[in-house]
Amino acid sequence: MSEAVLCFTGVSRVYPAGDGVVRALDEVSFEVSRGELVAVMGPSGSGKSTLLALAGGLDAPTAGSVHVEGVELGGLDATALARLRRDRIGYVFQDYNLVTDLTAAENVALPRELAGVGASRARREAVAALAEVGLSDVADRFPDQLSGGQQQRIAIARALVGQRQLVLADEPTGALDSRTSLAVLEVLRARIDAGAAGVLVTHEPRYAGWADRTIFLRDGRLVDATTRETPEQLLGRSS
Numbered sequence: 001m002s003e004a005v006l007c008f009t010g011v012s013r014v015y016p017a018g019d020g021v022v023r024a025l026d027e028v029s030f031e032v033s034r035g036e037l038v039a040v041m042g043p044s045g046s047g048k049s050t051l052l053a054l055a056g057g058l059d060a061p062t063a064g065s066v067h068v069e070g071v072e073l074g075g076l077d078a079t080a081l082a083r084l085r086r087d088r089i090g091y092v093f094q095d096y097n098l099v100t101d102l103t104a105a106e107n108v109a110l111p112r113e114l115a116g117v118g119a120s121r122a123r124r125e126a127v128a129a130l131a132e133v134g135l136s137d138v139a140d141r142f143p144d145q146l147s148g149g150q151q152q153r154i155a156i157a158r159a160l161v162g163q164r165q166l167v168l169a170d171e172p173t174g175a176l177d178s179r180t181s182l183a184v185l186e187v188l189r190a191r192i193d194a195g196a197a198g199v200l201v202t203h204e205p206r207y208a209g210w211a212d213r214t215i216f217l218r219d220g221r222l223v224d225a226t227t228r229e230t231p232e233q234l235l236g237r238s239s
């Protein structure tokens with residue numbers, strides 16, 4: 001059996017735009033295996049966020065298929081897709097999306113409670129996930145009593161809590177200072193090493209260095225890894 005946790009096969013996402021269309025993703029195929037972190041890089045507008053939204057079942061392809069742990073997302077009804085997203089996929093957004101009137105521990109426990117886990121077990125799992133990101137001591141604080149870096153680590157804990165096997169991170173280090181960014185990446189890397197699979201969208205080559213492999217997008221297409229262009233050229237920066 002394949003160890004692929006995420007599999008894109010000929011995936012396209014086309015948006016109508018004026019008289020024509022925008023090919024946000026154009027026949028993209030790749031896999032991410034258990035224990036593997038794949039970085040996605042590319043210039044602004046190249047399709048990175050679209051790729052992540054399709055991987056997380058937040059959006060559907062116009063062609064091709066997306067499989068998570070062998071299940072084709074397009075074959076699921078809305079309820080089954082919501083369950084799979086809730087139980088198996090952790091999503092870290094650029095903005096933290098924490099619920100402001102819940103404590104840190106309650107924010108992290110929320111997806112588990114929504115999954116039907118009892119309140120005390122959800123709390124235990126949340127406390128364990130907060131410990132994993134080094135924030136046991138702020139479990140009972142509210143988001144506005146925490147720094148941006150702490151809020152982002154709580155968002156990571158929420159993405160990791162429970163049995164999530166696929167972690168999707170969109171610029172998770174966003175506005176964080178470099179020390180906090182490294183802490184976030186260490187947490188992500190540790191969970192992947194423990195057997196999950198991850199996709200990390202980043203503009204920063206030094207953060208992509210935490211991944212096992214980097215794939216490059218340009219105009220919605222995967223750029224051949226054997227290209228002679230330098231990473232800087234692929235990212236649209238002159239070298």
Ligand SMILES: Nc1ncnc2c1ncn2[C@@H]1O[C@H](COP(=O)(O)OP(=O)(O)OP(=O)(O)O)[C@@H](O)[C@H]1O
Binds near residue numbers: 023042046
């Ligand atoms: N809802 C939409 N309707 C129409 N076009 C869209 C929509 N969402 C994205 N696009 C277009 O699809 C392309 C890819 O967008 P996407 O947000 O995936 O790029 P990105 O690489 O994540 O960019 P950035 O680095 O700036 O976040 C862009 O040309 C964008 O304008």
